[in-house]
Amino acid sequence: MFLAWNEIKKNKLRFSLIIGVLMLVSYLVFFLSGLATGLASLNRESVDKWDATAIILSEESDKSLPQSSITTDEVDHIDGKETAILAQLNAIATNGDTKQNISLFGIDKEERIMPKVTEGKEFSKENEVIASDALKEEGFAIGDKLELSSSDEKLTIVGFTNSARFNGAPVLYSELSTFQHVKFGEAAEANGDKINGIVVYGENVSSISTSNEDLEVIEIETFIENLPGYTEQALTLNFMIYFLFGISSVIVAIFLYVLTVQKISMFGVMKAQGISNGYLSRSVIAQTFLLAFIGVTVGFVLTLTTGTFLPSAVPVAFDIPTMIFYGVVLTVVAILGAVFSVLTIVRIDPLKAIGG
Amino acid sequence: MAILELKKVKKTFGSGHKQVDALKETNFTADIGELIAVIGPSGSGKSTFLTIAGGLQNPTSGDIFINEQNLSDFNEKKRSKIRLKEIGFILQASNLVPFLTVDNQMKLLDNVKKDNMSKAELEKLYDDLGIRDLRKKYPADLSGGERQRVAIAKALYSKPSILLADEPTASLDSDRAYEVMELLRKETKSNKTTTIVVTHDVRLIEYCDKVYKMTDGVLKLEEKQAVLEKKSS
Ligand SMILES: Nc1ncnc2c1ncn2[C@@H]1O[C@H](COP(=O)(O)OP(=O)(O)O)[C@@H](O)[C@H]1O
Ligand SMILES: [Mg+2]
Numbered sequence: 001m002f003l004a005w006n007e008i009k010k011n012k013l014r015f016s017l018i019i020g021v022l023m024l025v026s027y028l029v030f031f032l033s034g035l036a037t038g039l040a041s042l043n044r045e046s047v048d049k050w051d052a053t054a055i056i057l058s059e060e061s062d063k064s065l066p067q068s069s070i071t072t073d074e075v076d077h078i079d080g081k082e083t084a085i086l087a088q089l090n091a092i093a094t095n096g097d098t099k100q101n102i103s104l105f106g107i108d109k110e111e112r113i114m115p116k117v118t119e120g121k122e123f124s125k126e127n128e129v130i131a132s133d134a135l136k137e138e139g140f141a142i143g144d145k146l147e148l149s150s151s152d153e154k155l156t157i158v159g160f161t162n163s164a165r166f167n168g169a170p171v172l173y174s175e176l177s178t179f180q181h182v183k184f185g186e187a188a189e190a191n192g193d194k195i196n197g198i199v200v201y202g203e204n205v206s207s208i209s210t211s212n213e214d215l216e217v218i219e220i221e222t223f224i225e226n227l228p229g230y231t232e233q234a235l236t237l238n239f240m241i242y243f244l245f246g247i248s249s250v251i252v253a254i255f256l257y258v259l260t261v262q263k264i265s266m267f268g269v270m271k272a273q274g275i276s277n278g279y280l281s282r283s284v285i286a287q288t289f290l291l292a293f294i295g296v297t298v299g300f301v302l303t304l305t306t307g308t309f310l311p312s313a314v315p316v317a318f319d320i321p322t323m324i325f326y327g328v329v330l331t332v333v334a335i336l337g338a339v340f341s342v343l344t345i346v347r348i349d350p351l352k353a354i355g356g
Numbered sequence: 357m358a359i360l361e362l363k364k365v366k367k368t369f370g371s372g373h374k375q376v377d378a379l380k381e382t383n384f385t386a387d388i389g390e391l392i393a394v395i396g397p398s399g400s401g402k403s404t405f406l407t408i409a410g411g412l413q414n415p416t417s418g419d420i421f422i423n424e425q426n427l428s429d430f431n432e433k434k435r436s437k438i439r440l441k442e443i444g445f446i447l448q449a450s451n452l453v454p455f456l457t458v459d460n461q462m463k464l465l466d467n468v469k470k471d472n473m474s475k476a477e478l479e480k481l482y483d484d485l486g487i488r489d490l491r492k493k494y495p496a497d498l499s500g501g502e503r504q505r506v507a508i509a510k511a512l513y514s515k516p517s518i519l520l521a522d523e524p525t526a527s528l529d530s531d532r533a534y535e536v537m538e539l540l541r542k543e544t545k546s547n548k549t550t551t552i553v554v555t556h557d558v559r560l561i562e563y564c565d566k567v568y569k570m571t572d573g574v575l576k577l578e579e580k581q582a583v584l585e586k587k588s589s
Contacts, residue, residue: 002464271436350412351413
């Protein structure tokens, strides 16, 4: 640390540059990870809210909730686990001023899937819904009468709940009977037992089974991965993040290598004096650690600061443990970049440095 | 007592008709407290002699004893430890670390080695060398003479038993060169080190106890007075 720190202190400009580059790279990584988290929760937060183990859909729906059609009595064929029925459709809702894509969930209020109301009250009458508070930000309010694109029914918002978006759209929760009216209109009575899936709560997915062969038990994480666009999005963003790890390692490697080459004769003189390879290598590693640590920390703070100024329409959500993990990875790959310099130092012949 | 001994040491570079006998079979002994000069023309083998004596390169044959330890018994890692403990190098150009202040040049040694000079000893050394006021300065802010005095302080700080100086005055004008030699003499005597100074400047041998002359790889003890007289005539 002694050599490392003193060199940084003496050559502030030079090292500020590398710290600056590392800061920008980490800023980008943190931001992309925030975007990944934000976009992911846009898709999955309502599913996470179920806090369920698995979902049962019809086999032929290919793990897609809207495509699945089953009946409520399937619940009886599921082995002794707590369940919740779920019906779902996508629609466009308007309160007269604002139009918004929504996802309507038809549920049984008495079951575990019923969300906690954060504002207003639970639905109790026909055509009452509670809405994702994402709609509140779009200008919807309690008491609003909603017209839906596919139905003549008018729904009334009686309450809000948080973290409730499904596959990008804010969710409206209603009683199953309300849902049936929206979906089937006149034919609601006849289709009263039609739902899309059954959410199951158990210890693990292997403990859940159904005797009906036309149904499929899908683990929640698998279900999420099969939401349209979800996996593609995550892969793209993660790929960019991994790419940035590589880039920062290469940047650090090149920068430190150039610095090390400039100092070959100095290292040689030190080695002639008897200062060990180990000490000099540790010093380069310590220096890299310091640079990466400072750069990443500044990038971290900068990201969070920027985050507070962003409009809510930007789907970023900062998950601190993930960011810390990425910060550690960035520091580690930077240190990997220092390996070239260490090899260079080990290979220096002190005799050449001293000259004749 | 012999602190440094070379027994039948030879160094050849290359082979066939490109072979250079940089150092022909050499026996050499240096005692504690001696200031020894090695003079000779450029290319005669002085640096080869000095770097072999300091364990920086291996001889083609023969043995080197430092403080009664045979260097041929050790690998580079161990030799590096011996250099750290027993030897101080002073080189032609400054061997200071550019980004450390004078004080920190010494501190660096505290980081890698125990039993360096005490605070009081260092203060005295600074005074002896007249560099007390420079302690907070970086090498780039020092003159050539000042840098060389700091280099001497650094070499002595680890309390080596042997001080090896390869043309320590080459980058200095003659007044500064005499000054540096005087300091080397003073420190050699007061710290009981053994100092070998390689130089091609014959005038500097005045300060030395013994004078060796290197000619084409052959090291020969000379009469100091004779060398000085030959020079002035
Ligand atoms: N690493 C080496 N490879 C080949 N020849 C060398 C090497 N080092 C020194 N020599 C040769 O050995 C001879 C002595 O060199 P050196 O000890 O540097 O002389 P001096 O220091 O007296 O000027 C010279 O002829 C030089 O060219
Ligand atoms: Mg030489």
